[in-house]
Amino acid sequence: MIVLENIEKTYGEGETATTVLQGINLKIEEGEFVAIMGPSGSGKSTLLNILGTLDVPSSGNYLFFDTEIGNLNQDQRALFRRHVLGFIFQGYNLLKKTTSLENVEIPLIYQGLDAMTCKKMAYDALEKVGLQDRIFYEPGQLSGGQQQRVAIARAMVTHPKVLIADEPTGNLDTKRGHEIMELITTFNKQGITVIMVTHEEDIAAYASRTIYLRDGMIEKEVNHAS
Numbered sequence: 001m002i003v004l005e006n007i008e009k010t011y012g013e014g015e016t017a018t019t020v021l022q023g024i025n026l027k028i029e030e031g032e033f034v035a036i037m038g039p040s041g042s043g044k045s046t047l048l049n050i051l052g053t054l055d056v057p058s059s060g061n062y063l064f065f066d067t068e069i070g071n072l073n074q075d076q077r078a079l080f081r082r083h084v085l086g087f088i089f090q091g092y093n094l095l096k097k098t099t100s101l102e103n104v105e106i107p108l109i110y111q112g113l114d115a116m117t118c119k120k121m122a123y124d125a126l127e128k129v130g131l132q133d134r135i136f137y138e139p140g141q142l143s144g145g146q147q148q149r150v151a152i153a154r155a156m157v158t159h160p161k162v163l164i165a166d167e168p169t170g171n172l173d174t175k176r177g178h179e180i181m182e183l184i185t186t187f188n189k190q191g192i193t194v195i196m197v198t199h200e201e202d203i204a205a206y207a208s209r210t211i212y213l214r215d216g217m218i219e220k221e222v223n224h225a226s
Contacts, residue, residue, distance in 0.1 A: 038213035086155030145176035
């Protein structure tokens with residue numbers, strides 16, 4: 001599904017140039033759940049941003065099925081994100097003074113769907129994450145775990161092929177974190193490919209494979225028993 005070939009990422013030029021990723025070769029199969037770990041500065045967030053087309057590599061190839069992502073222009077990458085990817089962030093990134101339902105509707109509105117369809121799909125997505133009784137609550141009225149559930153509903157409402165999760169449990173206590181991971185695992189079992197950055201081994205254990213980065217290179221990969 002996803003193939004990275006000799007991905008390099010360098011910021012700056014000349015003496016100030018900093019290489020963040022070097023020689024990354026990686027394959028991710030459709031329906032796989034992959035965790036990315038590594039110390040601060042290892043390049044894991046940069047790798048996730050490249051996979052999510054939020055950043056572009058300095059060199060190398062990124063293939064998604066038969067599409068060379070490097071050949072897409074900025075507008076085409078935006079369409080790719082809109083229709084193929086779903087994103088979950090550590091900080092939830094919900095709009096304030098906006099209800100759960102309205103937050104989840106946003107990606108559907110960008111897809112150009114009519115208002116009635118947006119509301120129906122958003123409600124269904126919130127129901128799947130157990131928040132059908134919180135649809136008119138604003139973020140400030142929700143707990144951290146509930147806000148992350150809204151964020152998951154927003155990511156999944158467009159039925160993406162790939163879910164990109166950046167420290168999805170980073171702001172949550174242990175119990176709520178594992179509840180969120182059970183939810184993400186449920187979506188993975190339904191065929192959604194999940195790529196997640198985490199710094200917690202017990203969270204990475206939910207994945208089928210963990211990729212460890214160090215100094216911008218893949219140090220090792222560990223397959224987890226199912």
